[in-house]
Amino acid sequence: MDYKEIYTFLNGDLKKIEDELERALQAETPVLKEASLHYLRAGGKRIRPIFVLLAAKFGDYDFEKVKPVAVSLELIHMASLIHDDVIDNADLRRGRPTIKAKWGNRIAMYTGDFILARSLELITEIEDAEFHRILADTLVDLSIGEIEQIRDKYNFDQNLRTYLRRIKRKTALLIAVSCLLGAKVARADEYCQRKLYRYGYFSGMAFQITDDILDFTSTKEKLGKPAGEDLIQGNITLPVLFALRDQSLNREIRKVNGKADPEAFQEIVERIKAAGAVEEAQKVAELYVRKALQALDDLPDNETKPLLREMVLFIGNRKF
Template sequence: MKLAKTYAFIKKDLSEIEDALEKTVYADQPVLHEASIQLLKAGGKRLRPVFVVLASKFGEYNLNHIKNVASSLELIHMASLVHDDVIDDSNMRRGKPTVKANWDNQVAMLTGDYIFAKALQQFTDIDKPRAHQILAKTMMELTVGEIEQIKDKYNLQQDLRTYLRRIKRKTALLISSSCQLGAIVANTDDHTEKALFRYGYYMGMSYQIIDDILDFTASEKELGKPAGSDLIQGNITLPVLYALENNYIKKDLEKAFENRQEVNPERMRPIIEQIAKSDAISQARTVSDLYLRKAYDSLELLPANQAKDALAKIANYIGNRKL
């Protein structure tokens, strides 16, 4: 089943949110407008708006309010991707040229800043101070996660706790905040809000771990970038941490990372293939499955409705996805 079919009943609402996104990123400055529209049209699953909408279905559903929250969170995600591409020197994302590739680093960074600002502007219509506090904290944690990732590049001495804390900040909190803010804007009770927050957090952790696995197991065509790109860029993900328990792989990586400024992608290819065939993949998937189980457990605390069914199906899709 395709992911979109799991929440087909909110298709019309998501279409309105997509229209709102396009209006929001409009800029009078031509380069800024073109770069923003390119980013918007680059695709993506729009998972954060989906989580906002579905979470709101447990309370007082008002699309006009929900639309602002959903578009703000997607804009924050989009802006972080632009900045990521500059930091990682990535020219391709989802098989298409990045903003930095079509222009340069300066335009990319300023485009990201502009989209962040637009996200905040869009959120000003939400008359709930706690929602603003949650959004601000999420953005701060996202930035800390980016800094931590830069700091730990090519560091083979990091541990599981460091990795989990980093993906919590970089990925899971934005998804959990999407669920929580959807609940808050719909005036759900505290019990429901907390259950949705936990679901989003556990889903976010599982989602990122699966992403890190796919970086080794999916093809270049499926990924839209070379397999093992994260490792080539020095990012130590969960499969790599487990693979480092193999002394042969560890020694090969230490040699490949001796000169961080000149990591050779061709030299890295055999190492990437070794990791893809190793037990590290199944070990990482086991951790993802543990988070997924906790996400399902969180759903058990919610009342039965169509949104709950959709959230369960999304969890099943993400836990088993091949791309």
């Protein structure tokens, strides 16, 4: 099975999700509308809506009930990335100028706030208070994860546990909750909800570790940002943590800062890759993929179970 089959299977509903995202980002203020739609039209994998839709297939699937959950979670993700770009002073996202680069920090922050507000407005269509509690708790964790990333910038002495806890909050929990709320809105049984949450959590961990690997191994054309950008910004990812075990490389990595000489920095990137740090990080990503597959094996068979399997295999092996 090819990953593209997932899009084929969900094509009609994903198209409606895309239309709903565009409707949600209409604003009376022209600059706010333009900035919001600029980001939306930059594209994206729509991973979170896909997880919502597939998880909902384990219950009583009703697209009109599932739609606000899928759209809301994607908007939360979008808002967090816009805020990230301000914090990281990033000029490119998905190969296009960031909102921060095009309109400045203030417009970017308010655009992120506007998109987050739209997401919360949409989720009010779900009257179950449990949904709002889960989403609120997730937003708290997401915020803590972002603060932890700021706190740990250029902290080359952080340990593996610190890194894993940070990516859990920044990335994995929102994907886990996408699976959980998709199942919950479709009234899947509690056993399925628990297993789908675990599957989503492990998939999310694998997703972020793979993202951190791609920062070193992919190209600017594929990623839409320069290679090694995370390290330049002071974000210490798993490949860097493994590379720091090499004492001579450790000394060179510690010299990296936001003003690093591009040529010297590229040499460090190549040395990190040559040190086997990427392969070690890949093993950790593969471990989380296996854990996700184990959680998936415990779920009842249905038409979407093979698609969820393909999703996590794509996540662990993607090149963009």
